[in-house]
Amino acid sequence: xKILESLRKIVADFLKGxxxxxxxxxxxxxxxxxTLLRADVNVKLVQQLTxxxxxxxxxxxxxxxxxxxxxxxxxxxxxxSNLFGGDVKPSxxxxxxxxxxxxxxxxxxxxxxxAAKLAYLYKRYGYKPCLVCADTYRPAAYDQLIQLSxxxxxxxxxxxxxxxxxxxAKKCVDICIRSxxxxxxxxxxxxHGYNEEEALLNEMREIASSVKPDEIxxxxxxxxxxxxxxxxxxxxxxxxxxSIVVTKLxxxxxxxxxxxxxxxxxxxxxxxxxxxxxxxxxxxxPRRFVGRLLGLGDLPSLIEKLKALEHSNILEKRVSRGxxxxxxxxxxxxxxxxxxxxxxxLSKVLQLIPGLSLLPLDDKQMKVSEEKMDKWxxxxxxxxxxxxxxxxxxxxxxxxxxxxxxxxTVDDVKDLIKYYELMNSLIKTAKRxxxxxxxxxxxxxxxxx
Numbered sequence: 001x002k003i004l005e006s007l008r009k010i011v012a013d014f015l016k017g018x019x020x021x022x023x024x025x026x027x028x029x030x031x032x033x034x035t036l037l038r039a040d041v042n043v044k045l046v047q048q049l050t051x052x053x054x055x056x057x058x059x060x061x062x063x064x065x066x067x068x069x070x071x072x073x074x075x076x077x078x079x080x081s082n083l084f085g086g087d088v089k090p091s092x093x094x095x096x097x098x099x100x101x102x103x104x105x106x107x108x109x110x111x112x113x114x115a116a117k118l119a120y121l122y123k124r125y126g127y128k129p130c131l132v133c134a135d136t137y138r139p140a141a142y143d144q145l146i147q148l149s150x151x152x153x154x155x156x157x158x159x160x161x162x163x164x165x166x167x168x169a170k171k172c173v174d175i176c177i178r179s180x181x182x183x184x185x186x187x188x189x190x191x192h193g194y195n196e197e198e199a200l201l202n203e204m205r206e207i208a209s210s211v212k213p214d215e216i217x218x219x220x221x222x223x224x225x226x227x228x229x230x231x232x233x234x235x236x237x238x239x240x241x242x243s244i245v246v247t248k249l250x251x252x253x254x255x256x257x258x259x260x261x262x263x264x265x266x267x268x269x270x271x272x273x274x275x276x277x278x279x280x281x282x283x284x285x286p287r288r289f290v291g292r293l294l295g296l297g298d299l300p301s302l303i304e305k306l307k308a309l310e311h312s313n314i315l316e317k318r319v320s321r322g323x324x325x326x327x328x329x330x331x332x333x334x335x336x337x338x339x340x341x342x343x344x345x346l347s348k349v350l351q352l353i354p355g356l357s358l359l360p361l362d363d364k365q366m367k368v369s370e371e372k373m374d375k376w377x378x379x380x381x382x383x384x385x386x387x388x389x390x391x392x393x394x395x396x397x398x399x400x401x402x403x404x405x406x407x408x409t410v411d412d413v414k415d416l417i418k419y420y421e422l423m424n425s426l427i428k429t430a431k432r433x434x435x436x437x438x439x440x441x442x443x444x445x446x447x448x449x
Contacts, residue, residue, distance in 0.1 A: 006035040011073060021068045025057050028072070045083075053079050077290055084262065084269060084286035092270075092283050093125070097182035100173060100211055103245075104204055104235055105219035107190030110247035112141060114219050114273060115187045116148035117281040118245075121271075122183045123154060130181035133158035134169040134207060135189040137200075145187055152278060155181055165189065165203055170210045186211060201238045208239045215242045217270070220261050222248045232261035243270035246284070327424050330388045334380045337373050375408045376416045382406040391417060 010031045017024050029050045036046045053076055062071030101118065105111045112135070119129035131149045133156070135141035142158050149156035157172035169186055176184045188207060189200060208216060218232060218241045235241060244267050262269060269284045380388070382405035387394060394402075399413045406413075 006038070007032075010035065011076075015069060015073070017069075021072075022058070024069065025054065025072060028076075029054055032076075049079060049083060077287075080290045081286045084284075084289060094183070094214065096214075097127075098177045098184060099182065099215070100184045100186065100213040101215045101217055102186045102188065102208060102211065102213035102239075103217050103219055104188055104239065104241075105190065106221070106231065107138070109190070109219045109221040110273060111190065111219045112144050112148065112187050113276070113278075114245050114247055114271075114281075115145065115185045116152055117273065117278055118185055118271070119149070119154045119183070120152040120278050121281055123152065127183045128155075128181050129183040129185060130155040130157060130172075130176035130179070132156075132169060132172040132176065132184060132186045134165045134172070134186050136163045136165045136168070137189040141187070141189075148278075155179060166206045166210050169207045173211045186213065201234075204235075205238055216240065217242065218244045218261065218265070218267065220244055220246050222246050232265050236265040236267070241265045241267045243267055245269075245271045245273065247273040327428070328420075330380055330383070330391055330420060333420055333423060334377065337376055372412075372415070375406070375412050376419075378406040379403075379408055379413055379416050391420060 010028060013031075014024055014028045017027075019027065032053075033046055033050055036049070037043065056075045056079065057072050060071070060075065062068055062074075103111050103115055115131055119131055122129045131145055131154060133142050133145045135145075142160055146156050146158065155176060157175050159168045159171070162168060165188070169188075173184050173186065186207070188204060216239050218235055220232070232241070232244075244261055244265070246269055261267075269286075272282050272284050272289075274280045274282055379402055382402045387398065387402075394413075394417065399410055403410045403413050
């Protein structure tokens with residue numbers, strides 16, 4: 001079972017459990033330890049975290065009108081958030097320009113793609129990035145980075161006529177700055193961190209000494225296991241790491257190595273890669289991330305995604321109002337269907353809504369095919385204003401009229417109605433869960449942007 005599913009199940013089981021508080025806490029911590037160890041989180045880190053949780057859970061007292069079980073989830077939420085950096089939000093914008101970022105990491109961690117992602121992100125904010133290829137060991141590194149630089153339309157610098165990575169880095173950083181680039185991203189050779197590669201670690205030190213980067217960023221594959229702790233520590237001893245990028249955090253990886261690296265280096269996770277495509281990179285915010293881990297939802301992330309879509313302002317207000325009211329209309333559903341194709345599977349969208357991620361969502365039940373979406377849009381288009389406002393009036397004759405008018409079948413119309421009822425059932429539960437979060441002081445929808 002993936003770490004996300006495991007953590008959410010532990011939280012749901014804890015809240016539904018009938019045991020005494022002390023027994024429930026012991027059971028929760030035992031399952032949490034198993035889950036984190038299976039996710040390759042460092043053993044010492046797991047012990048430290050769960051000890052802190054146990055002490056806080058048994059010593060602290062909840063505020064009035066909040067149960068101890070609900071308060072315990074708040075304790076877990078806070079301790080996990082603190083592990084990732086708590087309320088400290090990494091600064092996306094450099095204090096001064098030009099700003100030189102040196103990327104380090106093992107082979108296969110996604111360093112080169114991350115370099116392009118960072119260039120894309122900073123360009124969106126009005127900066128003028130430049131990509132530097134200082135990897136002279138991997139044959140395709142130069143070609144890959146120059147192609148990526150063209151795809152995001154930023155300046156590139158490298159040199160195929162020399163194998164001296166230090167010379168290339170120094171020369172290219174100077175060229176980039178002279179060409180008015182204000183964010184310079186240096187992609188270095190991959191390293192495994194083993195003794196036989198001490199020469200590469202020395203090269204990393206020399207590059208850092210030569211270009212004097214403003215920020216050394218460790219690129220870490222989310223699927224890296226227990227060795228992430230020692231590896232990150234080794235890198236950190238060679239050249240102190242200022243920030244971390246976790247790549248391939250798309251739900252298929254365990255991700256425990258990221259926790260271990262944070263503990264080893266005391267650096268903060270600054271960005272996370274959520275997919276293979278260039279735009280799939282996010283600024284990391286600890287409390288949002290932990291909210292998703294524990295199934296508490298992340299409405300702000302959903303709204304951010306919606307803002308990038310057509311009609312997003314309308315949909316943003318409707319989703320927020322629907323969750324608050326405990327009911328969505330068919331018009332809301334119509335707009336959601338239009339955007340699902342851009343947001344991804346509906347089950348993924350619902351995981352971002354506070355409360356819904358604690359529910360046992362059936363992927364097969366929630367899956368909507370492109371063909372079905374087209375039919376449902378046509379069906380809603382064929383409804384009267386009165387029917388849209390109050391679907392309860394849909395009787396056999398109305399359903400038959402709508403089916404004929406939309407070029408679909410009666411069963412298609414009934415399928416849409418069933419789906420609409422399922423959505424509203426889930427939204428009602430979301431409202432109740434959201435109320436619990438507010439009592440705990442976790443109003444994720446008001447987290448500062």
